[in-house]
Amino acid sequence: MSVAKQDVSLVTGGAGFLGSHVVEALATKGARVVALDDLSGGFRENVPDGVIFVEGSILDRVLLAEIFDQHRVRRVYHLAAYAAEGLSHFIRRFNYENNLIGSINLINESVNHEVECFVFTSSIAVYGRNQVPMHEDLVPSPEDPYGVAKLAVEQDLRACHEQFGLPYVIFRPHNVYGERQNIGDRYRNVIGIFMNQIMRGEPMTIFGDGAQTRAFTYAGDIAPVIAEAPFNSEAAGEVFNVGADRPYSVRELAERVAAAMGVEPNIRHLPSRNEVVDAYSSHEKVRRVFECPPETSLDVGLARMACWAREVGARTSKAFGEIEIHTGVVKFRKTVTLRGGNTIQSRRINRPGRTTTAPRPARQFIKLLPIAFLPSGHGDKSFRALVDRVFPLQGNFALFVFTARSQHWMLSLPKRFSKLHTVKMVQNSWCTVTSASATILQNR
């Protein structure tokens, strides 16, 4: 006797942070849910009881076919992704395979099984360096592979709808935080990173001066809206920004996180990185179409998350396994030898008792922008003028200044440089960097 299949909602990334909140919202509505997750960033315990959990990857096409054969999947909520936006520059192949090809596998199955609605969590990363607040009518212009993959999936959904009629709804959330976030991921989720650092007794690290602005969204405010999407006919084929309105600087955020965790803010600034400075969006459209819950204030949301974080405790923060692009991402120490011109020959050295796992060749040549040689007697003002002329670009530079033998200068940097390395010349036109000041380009 064949058993009639029951309608299910499939939530990919269902053991992840936002995915588990969507699973919970669906379960509360009485939906039968299958949560699919490879646990690369999620946790089995995030999946509520009563939900069918499948451990596996959206890259596994055989597994996807089995899930769609076994269950009558009516709605797909696609949240599985590796969402480390800043890191995506350095893990380009992984990013496109996991976030783009994985999505296409799922879209193919959804077309073949005539799914009623495909809900996709994109991101405001698709807007790139755009006007703020970002609204849905802006022309997207993503700045990193993560945003490019998200936009590609959005566009594929549109094309797929045109060709095969697959109904879809796209959400572009931003800076979501709350209980069940993976606070051990050092590459993303600034609030989780701060809380983890505080619990580990470390300073909170901020890239650059912390003036960059973001609006931080409490997960509980948006998960019910995402869950509701297939049931709202006005939402079909639309794209919605979703999240909190009010932007905060990262510096202010750090202070509020410290307050929520009951500690004094202890902040360490890292070199600034290539990122969109201001990123927050308008939510007029989603409020017109959905009944959105009232916004949870940052302080209330942080207090709830802090309470949960203290319960689960600090998590070990592991480095991402396979970095594909090494320029500008790896923290290492080196000896630098300089002979005129602007080519630096460098050799990596490890300090005694320290190891580096950086997969770099032992010897390399780094072409730097013109290097500033400052004759003795230059003051701070002429130094700044020189830096402005020689390094006009904003960027994640470490700036090396070569001074005369045994000189010690107090020099202030133009704001965009957060790190200055003063290098003492030890041999006429050759110099050797041996001190800790030669740490360059730190990245989380």
Ligand SMILES: NC(=O)c1ccc[n+]([C@@H]2O[C@H](COP(=O)([O-])OP(=O)(O)OC[C@H]3O[C@@H](n4cnc5c(N)ncnc54)[C@H](O)[C@@H]3O)[C@@H](O)[C@H]2O)c1
């Ligand atoms: N959190 C945010 O601020 C934010 C902002 C905008 C968009 N988003 C999007 O929302 C979604 C959820 O993000 P999150 O913050 O909850 O991240 P998360 O890492 O907590 O959740 C993603 C889940 O997907 C799983 N996953 C990753 N690759 C997979 C694969 N190949 N197969 C199966 N499972 C896989 C991970 O194990 C994880 O549990 C993502 O698509 C993300 O891009 C999140």
